[in-house]
């Protein structure tokens with residue numbers, strides 16, 4: 001094998017998971033962000049972990065509210081979901097701009113993406129500073145799913161999405 005950079009390793013290990021993280025600000029405005037760095041990390045209690053850049057708006061909102069929805073968008077959002085990773089909710093209403101439908105969650109304030117295969121309602125329990133990102137560990141307080149849908153994976157080192 002050749003010696004490679006982490007960036008090259010991320011490209012070689014594609015496809016990667018893909019999700020939309022839904023958060024809410026203090027005025028109740030919802031935001032969506034593209035996210036590949038997530039994992040299940042416990043069955044009991046049901047727990048996930050997500051890794052968000054310190055520079056982004058979504059991480060600030062999770063730090064402030066402790067809540068987020070982790071939504072795996074279905075194939076109908078192949079283009080729109082990717083675009084949620086190209087601009088910030090600080091100055092853009094991404095759901096409105098990209099035509100993404102939201103619906104109320106049952107246990108948390110952030111809305112769920114209606115066009116999802118899976119949507120997990122999450123409450124953050126731990127924050128770890130990992131370098132230029134925060135790792136949020138969170139309890140899954142409700143889960144929703146659509147077994148008939150396909151979901152999206154990030155390909156070629158996060159440069160496009162494909163349905164599986």
Ligand SMILES: Cc1cc2nc3c(=O)[nH]c(=O)nc-3n(C[C@H](O)[C@H](O)[C@H](O)COP(=O)(O)O)c2cc1C
Pocket residue numbers: 018031032033034035036037038051052053055056057058059082084085086087088089090133154158159160
């Ligand atoms: C396919 C894809 C995957 C991404 N995965 C992550 C990720 O895991 N963590 C992260 O911090 N940013 C990730 N991003 C970048 C954020 O989505 C992007 O910086 C976004 O503009 C942040 O939005 P916000 O400021 O509204 O939170 C990804 C972008 C794309 C296109």
